[in-house]
Amino acid sequence: MGKTNLLDAIYYLSFCKSFTNPVDIQNIHHAHDFFVIQGIYQRIEGEDTVVYCGLKRRQKKQFKLNKKEYERLSDHIGYLPLVVISPFDSSLISEGSEERRRFVDSVISQYNKLYLIDLIRYNKALMQRNSLIKNNLMQDDLVIDILEEQMAQAAEVIFNARKAFIDEFVPLFEKRFNEITAASEHVLLKYQSQLFSNNLLSALRESREKDKILGYTTVGIHRDDLEMLLDDFPIKRIGSQGQNKSFLIALKLAQYDIVKQSSQLKPMLLLDDLFDKLDAQRVERLVRLVGGNDFGQIFITDTNRDHLIEILKNTNLEVSYFFVDNGTVVRY
Structure with missing residues (x-):
């Protein structure tokens, strides 16, 4: 992982996808079966917000806000x-x-x-x-x-x-x-x-x-x-x-x-x-x-x-x- 990967992980938690490679499965390291990205954000209300993204091979991508999974990824766009x-x-x-x-x-x-x-x-x-x-x-x-x-x-x-x-x-x-x-x-x-x-x-x-x-x-x-x-x-x-x-x-x-x-x-x-x-x-x-x-x-x-x-x-x-x-x- 390099510096661009770090920025890409931050981007992922806002847009539910990568800005360097939009094909989700290709963002899993070839030696592993899954990836997880998690970020803790402090919004203007002052409370911490936890955003989670996880993907396993041959499974649906999971996106969660404070442990609650989104039904549609589009509902998250614009939140961060x-x-x-x-x-x-x-x-x-x-x-x-x-x-x-x-x-x-x-x-x-x-x-x-x-x-x-x-x-x-x-x-x-x-x-x-x-x-x-x-x-x-x-x-x-x-x-x-x-x-x-x-x-x-x-x-x-x-x-x-x-x-x-x-x-x-x-x-x-x-x-x-x-x-x-x-x-x-x-x-x-x-x-x-x-x-x-x-x-x-x-x-x-x-x-x-x-x-x-x-x-x-x-x-x-x-x-x-x-x-x-x-x-x-x-x-x-x-x-x-x-x-x-x-x-x-x-x-x-x-x-x-x-x-x-x-x-x-x-x-x-x-x-x-x-x-x-x-x-x-x-x-x-x-x-x-x-x-x-x-x-x-x-x-x-x-x-x-x-x-x-x-x-x-x-x-x-x-x-x-x-x-x-x-x-x-x-x-x-």
Whole structure:
């Protein structure tokens, strides 16, 4: 176990999954049959809260709050608000639209339970529709009709929530980017969805025959994207390494802002190898930002202890240092 594993365990207890590997069974050590993660939290009410996660091979994952098991994992999302900034965030720029949708969904789901419920409903109906159109049997059309109606109903809620989120999120994101860079560059996020110009139920009906040939559903909110622009050009095409990192950090700090506003709680903030490849000026601005009263508990990892101590020595943060080596955590 290394330093990132420690942060991942904290993340797991907030989101019921890993941020490094979402396949639960692969998080069990190959030499063992199970894993257990347990955390003790002190919320603003002052009482200790115990969160437990356990998984055995070939068994259902258990998630408990104060020894009481959740019936649905989705009920836990948002209870312990958290934001992580890590090298894995680069996929938001470099990879496909699925990564950006996952980011939007993870933010909204922390403060909007109905959104998460409709997202689960939509994805379930989508999987069933995809399965049926692959079979391409005439008698399945009535069932597909019902699934398309379910998708359209859930999609309307999801689409409206995503639109409202982007409208609120973009000004926060622009503000954070300017604070980090103090540059003249202009950043923008644009929400792209087929639902801006199409009624989903009609579009699903019209595309059904084509979808049967292709074997998957070609229209819907599962095709949405978040366009990321730097000076009106896709940052994926023109962004330098430093610009990309500043863009992603601003994105995550804006996520922190919006979750904090919505939950009325200061989320935990996990910063994994954040100072790597950032110039000294950006590091100074960032530390000054997260060292303010707007932020709650912060976990920072760095491979260089002296480097981290030097960065944090001029802050007003109450700091504890831990050394992680081969599965052992030592305070010093």
